[in-house]
Amino acid sequence: MPETETLVTPDMEERKGVWGDERVSYPVSESDIRKWAIAVYWGETPPRLYWDEEYAKGTRWGGIIAPQDFNPFAWAVPMGAVKPSGAVPGQQTRKGGNVMNGGQADTYGVPMRPGDVITARTRLASWEERTGRNGLTLFTYTETEWRNQNGELVKTRISTGIRY
Amino acid sequence: MAYNVYFEDVELGQEIPVFTRETDFMNWNRYAAVNEEFVYIHMDDEAGKAAGQGAAFGMGNLRWAYILNALRAWIGDEAEVRELSMQFRAVNHKHDTLRTTAIVTDKKQENGENFVVLDVNILNQKDEKTAPGRAVVVLPSRG
Numbered sequence: 001m002p003e004t005e006t007l008v009t010p011d012m013e014e015r016k017g018v019w020g021d022e023r024v025s026y027p028v029s030e031s032d033i034r035k036w037a038i039a040v041y042w043g044e045t046p047p048r049l050y051w052d053e054e055y056a057k058g059t060r061w062g063g064i065i066a067p068q069d070f071n072p073f074a075w076a077v078p079m080g081a082v083k084p085s086g087a088v089p090g091q092q093t094r095k096g097g098n099v100m101n102g103g104q105a106d107t108y109g110v111p112m113r114p115g116d117v118i119t120a121r122t123r124l125a126s127w128e129e130r131t132g133r134n135g136l137t138l139f140t141y142t143e144t145e146w147r148n149q150n151g152e153l154v155k156t157r158i159s160t161g162i163r164y
Numbered sequence: 165m166a167y168n169v170y171f172e173d174v175e176l177g178q179e180i181p182v183f184t185r186e187t188d189f190m191n192w193n194r195y196a197a198v199n200e201e202f203v204y205i206h207m208d209d210e211a212g213k214a215a216g217q218g219a220a221f222g223m224g225n226l227r228w229a230y231i232l233n234a235l236r237a238w239i240g241d242e243a244e245v246r247e248l249s250m251q252f253r254a255v256n257h258k259h260d261t262l263r264t265t266a267i268v269t270d271k272k273q274e275n276g277e278n279f280v281v282l283d284v285n286i287l288n289q290k291d292e293k294t295a296p297g298r299a300v301v302v303l304p305s306r307g
Contacts, residue, residue: 032198035197036198039191039195039197039199040198040230040232040233041233042190043185047237059242061241067236069225071198074201086203087204087211088204089204089210089211100215101225103252103297105249106248107247108247160251
């Protein structure tokens with residue numbers, strides 16, 4: 001099989017620097033926040049700030065806020081592509097079909113709260129290819145911006161995606 | 165307690181308390197459920213092996229959460245984490261015991277705010293540094 005020369009696709013060239021369509025979350029609920037907090041603190045009771053409205057009212061936030069890594073875009077309908085991401089059991093993975101999260105850099109604005117509706121926009125900022133322990137590897141850098149229903153900035157993120 | 169630490173009390177080189185977890189599917193499946201992150205490499209050993217990682221492995225974003233948890237516990241409920249960046253350089257294998265590290269590297273006051281900068285990482289039971297990064301928190305002043 002000939003060696004793959006690049007993992008950069010024409011679609012990537014087309015999308016570079018262009019903001020994609022906005023996504024709008026369902027309203028954040030107290031229950032979503034509580035379940036998130038339980039998951040990321042599994043093994044101990046999460047801080048009251050994330051699930052006890054009476055306690056949270058007494059803080060500077062005036063009520064429950066979400067952990068800063070909370071994702072209000074999980075479990076949206078209609079469902080997107082059902083194609084699995086990354087390696088699949090029992091199948092040969094094609095070059096570039098392995099997908100990993102390389103990391104991210106966030107800057108946080110206002111916290112997310114119950115009732116918030118978050119709007120996100122994303123663009124492919126840049127990429128680079130290197131040859132590493134898994135052969136030719138593509139690093140993509142994607143910029144995301146989240147705002148709440150008042151237009152306040154919730155966070156910006158630069159994500160590093162790895163394909164090999 | 166709303167505030168645990170004040171800007172004036174923080175010293176360069178100071179290490180903040182550790183957040184630690186032994187991780188396996190109990191942690192990963194719960195995280196998958198809330199983040200809708202049902203990816204074979206995090207669920208199936210065969211897929212993890214096919215990806216060159218030996219077996220199923222944990223989500224980078226759960227380690228991200230562990231750093232935020234450590235920072236939140238240190239600063240208290242009312243202070244702010246303003247920035248966090250991390251690189252997921254090594255994977256989180258099943259039954260790894262992970263622990264956070266966060267060391268103060270800088271303090272500065274700008275535009276009326278009190279910033280503390282920390283080098284952060286997630287170490288496993290072999291003391292391998294799996295996810296180096298940097299955090300900036302905003303703390304209250306005693307003044």
